[in-house]
Amino acid sequence: MGRAARWRDVALAAALCALGELELFGHEKYNAKPVWPGPVWINAVLIVALTIPFAWRRRRPLPAVLTIFAVMTASTLILGGSEAATIFIVLVAAAFSGAAFSRHLVIVIVAALIASLAHGVNDPSSEGLADLTWTYGLIALAVLIGRAVWVRQHRIGSLEDDVASAEERHARELAAATAAERAAIARELHDIVSHAVSVIVIQAQVGSRALPADHEIAAESLNAIETSARTAMTELRHLLTLLSSEDEPATVTPMASLGQVDELLDQCRAAGMTVDADIDQMLAPLPPVADLAAYRLIQEALTNTMRHAPGATAHIRIRRHDDTVEVLAQDNGGGIRAGANLPAGSGRGLIGMRERLALAGGHLVEATHSATGFRVHALIPAAERQQPAPERAL
Known part of the structure; x- marks a missing residue:
């Protein structure tokens, strides 16, 4: 009260x-x-x-x-x-x-x-019965009005409890979805880092075997690089296993990138979807995290179109603006009438998009889903984020 x-x-x-x-x-x-x-x-x-x-x-x-x-x-x-x-x-x-x-x-x-x-x-x-009747009538009216207030108050209280429960349940689902997406991103980060470390190992092996035998110091240095890189890969696998909710074996496989967008579009077209693509041919190599984030954003958008707007025409646009890559994915809704019931999604797709973009230093400009179609617009940095240079030990 x-x-x-x-x-x-x-x-x-x-x-x-x-x-x-x-x-x-x-x-x-x-x-x-x-x-x-x-x-x-x-x-x-x-x-x-x-x-x-x-x-x-x-x-x-x-x-x-x-x-x-x-x-x-x-x-x-x-x-x-x-x-x-x-x-x-x-x-x-x-x-x-x-x-x-x-x-x-x-x-x-x-x-x-x-x-x-x-x-x-x-x-x-x-005046006897007349006054009693009048009095009882007033009491009956007061009781009826009072009970109506009681019912209304309890109904409001019940609705408030339902809303609180729904908000709590939504918060739990959101936390679970975020944790699952972060676990998936952790596995993909493993692909990024382990691929780079694997290259270092190979280069160290080649360098060690190519050097003349009298360059013992250089050979030892290369061997140390190889050993350190292998140790880093082992520790990285252990760390990502702890972060992930699933005990999946780590594998070193090529990661998804914008270079595979054409294959993705061909797969969608083979499934019966109409896709228009406007992709800048001068994208140049992107940082691995940004490249993966852009690819996954397009993949999620196309999947969303196939799932929620069958028959819709999708449009993909990727443009390079100085140090920023603009990614736009939208569809026309597949002719869904205004006011029609749209299929309900879990919301995990948008959560994943935001998590990936934040990891790459980008952000969602727009993400809407209505009877007129789905539209997602994002900006991603095209250059590596600068890290502070380590101080030299004195």
Whole structure:
């Protein structure tokens, strides 16, 4: 319960108390009789006892409402029925509060009926059944409105719980998807690094065997390079096995790159997809991570088109702008009507794109999926990211 609601309850209790005291000390009368029968000081205390429980009608609804009805019944039996407007407002407000904030609706209704019956029987100004009918009608209306509020509040609470559960579940799925993508990227990084290290090993072997026999120092140096490179590869495999969620054997195979895009497009066309390609022929060699990220982005975009928009026409554009490579992949939606239900995806594709691009120093400019088609636009640095030069040991 919010602080504002608590203060509203306190304000309601204070307002009803002030109204009752005003009627009492203002000597209000009904049919020439005081609306508050009995001694003034007793009624002053009685008004406080009748209204103060409204201050905790949300925190302790059943005790608060039963206290009000009990005080009202006791005062009516001892002092007689009161014709004060405060009494009727308190009766209706208590019935509403009990129905709106308490689970024990039957107890609230029974207590309200008892209090109203005691008041009607002991009120000398009561006109019998007509007044009771009127009173019970007000109570019934207050209970119905209060119960409607109770149902609405619990429905909102249930929806909020559902939303919280859905957000928590989505967060877990996102974390799992991110972990899986990072594991896949780790395996692909293994291909990149191990390929480079393998080349170093081969070069070291060739150099060691090509040198004349009298160049012992050079030969030892080359042997040291070979040994260090082999050790690095072994440690790298162990490290990536720990990072990966799957115990897959590491293999040294050529990695995917933009040089294989034509093969990828031919495979899509063979599967029945219409693909238009606009690829800059002056891309020049890219850093391995950037090359792989660009290829995987195009691959994911084409896969998304085949899966979610069969029959769509895809367009691929790869352009070199100074030190940046622009990659654009989009389709026309395959003629899906506006408002049609689009197949729901897991979202892992976009997660993978962002992870790969971030690893290469690039970013997604746009990634949208609608009835008009799928569109992804990315920028990737075409040069190696500069690393700080190591300091020479003094």
